[in-house]
Amino acid sequence: MWLGIVLSLLTMFFWALSDVLLKVASVHFDVHPVLFISLTSLVSALVLLLIAGPGTRGINTLRSPHTWSYGTMNVVQDMSQMFALVYVTATVMNFMNRLTIPLSLLLSFIFLRRKPNRYDLIGVIPVMLGLWFIGTNISEDIRIPALFWLVFSAVASILCAMIGETHPESLAANDIPTKARVTGYVVMTCSACFLLAMWIMAAAKSAMPEAIQGFGWLPTYEDFLNPSTFLFAVALGFTVMPFALYFFFQATRVAKNEVFMMISSLLPFMTFAMEWLFSKAGLLDIYQLKTTDLLFGTLIVAGALIMVYGRHKHQQT
Amino acid sequence: MAKNRPQAKVIDFGTARKHVKPATEAKATGTSQPKPFLETWLKNHEDSQSVVQENLSLKQQKRRLEEERDSLIPSIPESTLYYTAIFFGLIITMSWLIGSLLWGKS
Numbered sequence: 060m061w062l063g064i065v066l067s068l069l070t071m072f073f074w075a076l077s078d079v080l081l082k083v084a085s086v087h088f089d090v091h092p093v094l095f096i097s098l099t100s101l102v103s104a105l106v107l108l109l110i111a112g113p114g115t116r117g118i119n120t121l122r123s124p125h126t127w128s129y130g131t132m133n134v135v136q137d138m139s140q141m142f143a144l145v146y147v148t149a150t151v152m153n154f155m156n157r158l159t160i161p162l163s164l165l166l167s168f169i170f171l172r173r174k175p176n177r178y179d180l181i182g183v184i185p186v187m188l189g190l191w192f193i194g195t196n197i198s199e200d201i202r203i204p205a206l207f208w209l210v211f212s213a214v215a216s217i218l219c220a221m222i223g224e225t226h227p228e229s230l231a232a233n234d235i236p237t238k239a240r241v242t243g244y245v246v247m248t249c250s251a252c253f254l255l256a257m258w259i260m261a262a263a264k265s266a267m268p269e270a271i272q273g274f275g276w277l278p279t280y281e282d283f284l285n286p287s288t289f290l291f292a293v294a295l296g297f298t299v300m301p302f303a304l305y306f307f308f309q310a311t312r313v314a315k316n317e318v319f320m321m322i323s324s325l326l327p328f329m330t331f332a333m334e335w336l337f338s339k340a341g342l343l344d345i346y347q348l349k350t351t352d353l354l355f356g357t358l359i360v361a362g363a364l365i366m367v368y369g370r371h372k373h374q375q376t
Numbered sequence: 377m378a379k380n381r382p383q384a385k386v387i388d389f390g391t392a393r394k395h396v397k398p399a400t401e402a403k404a405t406g407t408s409q410p411k412p413f414l415e416t417w418l419k420n421h422e423d424s425q426s427v428v429q430e431n432l433s434l435k436q437q438k439r440r441l442e443e444e445r446d447s448l449i450p451s452i453p454e455s456t457l458y459y460t461a462i463f464f465g466l467i468i469t470m471s472w473l474i475g476s477l478l479w480g481k482s
Contacts, residue, residue, distance in 0.1 A: 102469060105466070108465070116454075118452070247464075251464070
């Protein structure tokens, strides 16, 4: 029980750290979000593969269409978070990421005919209220792009979870090295494909700049050669990301599902603590973050906890 | 002449009936010692079944081979795939490092 809690807390710590470092990278180092996320994912996949060692399930993983859809969604989700972090703090992003709660309830009701229970209905009200108030708290001049990327990230996150739950190789992988290997293959192939696509786009942008004028977010050759992108991505990919994934695998193996979900709903507070420490060290400016954001965030977390309690009670009966 | 005449076959129903075994007796004998026809039939049936199974597995193998041929990912040993992935990841990272060091603007 305690080991599960410790492992879940460690997972939250590394997740919060990676979110705050992504914010630092996007604000201070002028990295290109797509390139940065793709390279970070590639390096962390490389570390995962080195940790896992050679073994089975590689070929089947690559042949599965789930792999490609999951990997693409995973990279898309990370990128949309990175774009959102340009506008909001990591704490607000993590609070707003709880959009997944009402969205997944709605989607599972529409597509899977899964009726929400009493606790789901009670819990979703404070979650929606909290999301509404935090959403309206975002400064008006950046609200639309910020909300766009936050909603996009939440949808990508739900799709990612849905595909991950049905990924045959991922489900068949029972031990940690196999899970790490399967994840490593999935993330590496998709991030490499993204990098290749971005390289082609950069070449196209360089060859015919007039034709690609409307796509300012596409990288240029200079973005590829930005040393900050490389150094920050490699540092994050080598140190934080693989640890986050490793502890996540361990925590979901040791801790009960409800325990992990309960602790993961506390992630925004962990992120806030991390952002506060970074701001004290002068690495981050969190003036955007208001006390009301934290209060409404508490409302979201309370709603999420009610729903977790409902699931726990439902499983006991 | 009459003596040389072949004897006409006369069916003696009484004797014939004596040779007919009761149904239960025949059934019992049949179970303990299968007649050659039944044995052959059973053997042929088993043979045909094994041929059917063999055909099925051949079809499965053919389908798998076709799937593998259609797939972009060739059938290579897992260890080769692993080391290829590691090599590929290292090459991308190293070339990016060299590119940033040589042509990157800090």
